[in-house]
Amino acid sequence: MSVGSENMERAHRSPSDDHSGSLTDSSGNEDASLSEEYDDEGSYAGVAELPGTEDGADDDGLPEARNRLQSLGRKAQKAFMVAKEIKDSEKVFVNVLKLLNVDLRQVIDEGSKKNGGKPVIEKAALDQIVGHLPHLQMFNECLLTDLETRIRNWSTTPKIADIFLTKGHFLKLYSTYILDFERITAAFDDACNKNPVFTQVVKEFEMSERCRSLAIKHYMLKPVQRIPQYKMLLTDYLKQLDADSEEFEKTTDALAIVSEVANHANESMRQGDNFEKLLAIQHSMIGSQEIVKPGRRFIKEGELLKMSRRVNQPRKFFLLSDILLHTTPFPPGQYKLNNVLSLAGMKVRQSSQESQDSNELEIISIQRSFTLLATSKEECEAWYNALTKTINEYENKKSSFDLIKPEHKGLAEGDTSSLGRKAPLWIPDSRVTMCMICTSEFTMTWRRHHCRACGKVTCGSCSKNKATLMYLSDKEARVCDNCYETLVVSQRKDGEEVKERTNKKSSKGNKTKRRKSNINRSSALKVSARDESNSSMGGYLWLRVRKKDWKRMWYRIKEKVLYTYKASEDVVALSSTPLLGYAVCVINETFEGYESGLILQLTQGRMKIILRSETPEACARWNEAMVEASCLD
Numbered sequence: 186m187s188v189g190s191e192n193m194e195r196a197h198r199s200p201s202d203d204h205s206g207s208l209t210d211s212s213g214n215e216d217a218s219l220s221e222e223y224d225d226e227g228s229y230a231g232v233a234e235l236p237g238t239e240d241g242a243d244d245d246g247l248p249e250a251r252n253r254l255q256s257l258g259r260k261a262q263k264a265f266m267v268a269k270e271i272k273d274s275e276k277v278f279v280n281v282l283k284l285l286n287v288d289l290r291q292v293i294d295e296g297s298k299k300n301g302g303k304p305v306i307e308k309a310a311l312d313q314i315v316g317h318l319p320h321l322q323m324f325n326e327c328l329l330t331d332l333e334t335r336i337r338n339w340s341t342t343p344k345i346a347d348i349f350l351t352k353g354h355f356l357k358l359y360s361t362y363i364l365d366f367e368r369i370t371a372a373f374d375d376a377c378n379k380n381p382v383f384t385q386v387v388k389e390f391e392m393s394e395r396c397r398s399l400a401i402k403h404y405m406l407k408p409v410q411r412i413p414q415y416k417m418l419l420t421d422y423l424k425q426l427d428a429d430s431e432e433f434e435k436t437t438d439a440l441a442i443v444s445e446v447a448n449h450a451n452e453s454m455r456q457g458d459n460f461e462k463l464l465a466i467q468h469s470m471i472g473s474q475e476i477v478k479p480g481r482r483f484i485k486e487g488e489l490l491k492m493s494r495r496v497n498q499p500r501k502f503f504l505l506s507d508i509l510l511h512t513t514p515f516p517p518g519q520y521k522l523n524n525v526l527s528l529a530g531m532k533v534r535q536s537s538q539e540s541q542d543s544n545e546l547e548i549i550s551i552q553r554s555f556t557l558l559a560t561s562k563e564e565c566e567a568w569y570n571a572l573t574k575t576i577n578e579y580e581n582k583k584s585s586f587d588l589i590k591p592e593h594k595g596l597a598e599g600d601t602s603s604l605g606r607k608a609p610l611w612i613p614d615s616r617v618t619m620c621m622i623c624t625s626e627f628t629m630t631w632r633r634h635h636c637r638a639c640g641k642v643t644c645g646s647c648s649k650n651k652a653t654l655m656y657l658s659d660k661e662a663r664v665c666d667n668c669y670e671t672l673v674v675s676q677r678k679d680g681e682e683v684k685e686r687t688n689k690k691s692s693k694g695n696k697t698k699r700r701k702s703n704i705n706r707s708s709a710l711k712v713s714a715r716d717e718s719n720s721s722m723g724g725y726l727w728l729r730v731r732k733k734d735w736k737r738m739w740y741r742i743k744e745k746v747l748y749t750y751k752a753s754e755d756v757v758a759l760s761s762t763p764l765l766g767y768a769v770c771v772i773n774e775t776f777e778g779y780e781s782g783l784i785l786q787l788t789q790g791r792m793k794i795i796l797r798s799e800t801p802e803a804c805a806r807w808n809e810a811m812v813e814a815s816c817l818d
Contacts, residue, residue: 260425260426260427261343261425263425264343264422264425264426265339265343267418267421267422267425268332268335268336268339268345268422269336270418270421271332271345271415271418271419271422272329272332272333272335272336274414274418275325275328275329275332276329276333278325278407278411279322279325279326279329281404281407282318282321282322282325282408283322284395284396284404285315285318285401285404285405286315286318286319286321286322287322288390288395289315289390289401290311290315292386292389292390293305293306293311293383293386296382296383296385296386300382305380305382305383305386306376306380306383310372310376313368313369313372314369314372314373314376317358317361317362317365317369317408320358321358321359321362321408324352324355324358327352328348328352331348331352332345332348335348343432344432344435345422346419346422346432346435346436346438346439347435349415349419349439349442349443350435350438350439350442353439353442353443354442356412356415356442356443356446357446359408359409359411359412359446360446360449362408362409363408363409363412364456366405366409367460367461369405370402370405373401373402373405387401412443412446412447413447415443415447416440416443416444416447419436419439419440419443420440422436423436423437423440459482459483460477462483463476463477463481463483463505464476464477466483466486466503466510469518469519469520470512470519470520470521470522471515471519471520471521471522472522474522476505476510480506480507481505481506481507481508482505482506483503483504483505483506484504484505484506484571484575485503485504485567485568485571486501486502486503486504487501487502487564487568488500488501488502488514489502489546489557489558489559489568490557490558490559491511491555491556491557491558492545492555492556492557492558492613493611493613497558498513499513499514500512500513500514500523500557501513501514501520502557504571504572504575506575506578506579507527507528507579508525508526508527508528509525509526509528509531509548509550509572510522510524510525510526511523511524511525511526511553524552524553525552526548526550526551526552526553527550527551527552528575528576528579528580529551529579529580529583530550530551530607531548531549531550531551531572531576532547532548532549532550532576533546533547533548533549533569533572533573533576534546534547534549535547535565535566535569544558544559544560544561544562544564544565545557545558545559545565546558546559546565546568546569546572547610548572549607549608549609549610550607550608551606551607551608551656552608552656553608554607554608554609554610554611554640555610555611556610556613604638604639604668604671604672604675605638605652605653605654605655605656605668605672605675606654606655606656607656608656609636609637609638609639609640610640611635611640612635612640612641612642612754614633614642615752616752616753616754617633617642617752617754617755618751618752618755619751619755619756619757620642620643620644620647621641621642621643621665621754621755621756622641622643622644622647622665622666622667623643623644623646623647624756624757625644625646627644631644631645632644632645634648634663635663636648636663636664636665636668637654637657637662637663637664638652638654638662638664638665638668638672639664639665639667639668641665642754643665643666647665647666648663648664648665648666649666650663650664650666650669651663651664652664652668652669652672652673653672709761710748710757710758710759710760710761711756711757711758712741712743712748712757712758712761713755713756713757714739714741714748714750714752714753714754714755714756714758715753715754716741716743718743719743719744720741720742720743721742721743721810721813721814722740722741722742722806722807722810722811723739723740723741723742724739724740724803724807725737725738725739725740725753725799726738726740726785726796726797726798726807727796727797727798728749728794728795728796729795729796729797732777733777733778735797738750738751738759739751739752739753739755740796741758742764742810742811742814745763745764745765745814745815746761746762746763746764746814747761747762747763747764747811747814748760748761748762749761749762762787762794764787764811764814764815765814765815765816765817766789766815767787767788767789767811767815768787768788768789768815769785769786769787769808769811769812769815770785770786770788770808771784771785771786771804771805771808772784772785772786779797780801782801782804782805783797783798783799783800783801783804784796784797784804785797785798785804785807785808785811787811
């Protein structure tokens with residue numbers, strides 16, 4: 186819900202001078218605008234008939250006043266018309282307040298009599314709905330009386346700003362109503378849902394001529410819209426005044442008062458919108474989940490793919506001011522809550538642009554860490570910016586009250602001793618073809634295992650131990666040999682008792698079953714695919730192994746050498762090719778059915794290497810990096 190300009194069109198600002206119970210003008214239009222009285226040149230075509238009313242019940246001026254108005258200039262005429270519009274719109278608004286505060290109460294009393302004297306709604310419940318209205322009605326009736334008197338005597342007292350200056354402080358009554366508006370409408374809905382007799386009375390009243398077949402909620406919204414209407418009308422009035430006049434100065438002051446209340450109202454409405462959104466999220470969760478909390482704000486929501494060991498899974502995320510909700514969508518419009526991740530100590534980072542998926546986003550938190558895949562770079566950037574900004578705001582707010590736990594502070598500051606205190610990012614199976622410790626290659630029988638401390642993929646022989654992990658509430662979990670040694674040293678320094686636990690299944694025949702492939706690896710190939718130090722380029726390319734036969738490989742240019750890997754997280758290269766002396770070029774014509782600008786050719790003597798990129802832009806970047814690496818500095 187918004188109190189923006191769309192809710193305050195001019196068509197909702199001008200009433201009729203009709204004193205009947207209907208909120209219509211003489212033509213039958215609700216809240217008709219006076220703007221039709223302007224002619225094409227900007228003056229008022231109907232000024233000869235104004236001021237005055239059709240029935241004479243509210244005569245806005247005597248004949249001499251009308252004659253004097255006609256003798257004034259165009260701006261003075263416009264100033265009067267805007268002032269009259271303020272008065273007219275006030276009459277309609279007072280009529281709305283009477284409808285809610287007087288007429289609605291009367292039909293409820295009549296309904297109670299028809300109900301055998303039993304109240305159709307308890308007094309306390311009714312007061313929750315209309316409790317603010319008596320004060321608002323009293324104030325606006327006084328304001329209307331002053332405006333009517335001033336318009337009637339416009340020929341001698343052509344001003345209205347002093348009225349708003351005198352009564353401006355009473356406008357704060359609206360702030361109270363707006364602040365409670367969500368509660369008021371919730372109380373009304375609750376009464377309708379629980380009380381069928383009350384619901385019937387309300388429906389009959391809404392279908393009556395008095396309500397013009399409009400819902401009660403339509404009228405309940407009018408006080409919320411009224412302050413911005415005052416601001417618009419006074420702004421219009423100010424434009425018609427001479428800048429050196431006393432009325433201009435007083436109108437400026439009156440507009441400042443109204444603007445202050447309007448700004449407060451807007452802020453209150455934003456809080457109301459936030460409450461409504463949080464409530465909707467809470468209702469969409471399967472099971473009983475407490476999402477609505479004081480001070481919590483909604484920031485962003487959207488669907489992202491969570492990268493898992495084998496397949497990517499669609500997930501819905503809700504970013505709030507202090508937590509990130511990780512959910513699984515269930516039709517229709519419901520969600521299973523998987524994790525509530527605190528922003529305390531959370532880190533977010535975008536995968537390197539050289540990655541095969543530049544739309545990746547890595548979330549690292551105390552409870553859970555994972556890699557997410559957006560549908561576009563723009564979406565990835567939007568999530569990254571929203572998360573980064575919200576995390577920083579949350580930690581700055583908490584640090585001022587010194588409420589962040591020490592372990593959270595360490596994570597937020599990138600403490601290297603945090604192993605086991607936060608959930609690691611698991612490296613997907615598809616990105617590793619060998620054990621990241623001993624480099625033995627995985628097969629159908631030589632299976633992958635993830636270290637629960639660092640997230641690396643290892644073989645069974647290199648992850649035979651278990652260790653207690655803080656992020657798992659000090660439960661034991663399988664860890665790699667490197668992490669086990671680090672955790673044991675750390676726990677011994679802290680004086681903790683170390684339980685040396687071995688995974689019996691993985692330790693069987695440990696010495697004989699360990700692969701020997703790591704012994705045969707050349708030291709020149711022991712360069713990790715993820716090592717970006719002194720690297721000018723890295724990423725996936727397709728290698729042409731024979732005619733129309735291509736194999737996807739990971740490549741990295743490091744210190745003028747092109748390293749080839751099976752996957753992006755392998756710790757040892759398959760081969761290395763010094764690029765010095767190679768001639769590098771882009772094939773700018775179709776090649777084996779592929780469009781021009783995708784194929785790179787490296788030539789040295791009879792040696793020829795042909796590579797293919799996914800896009801011409803990527804091909805151009807690879808070409809630039811390879812040409813640079815093929816030349817002496």
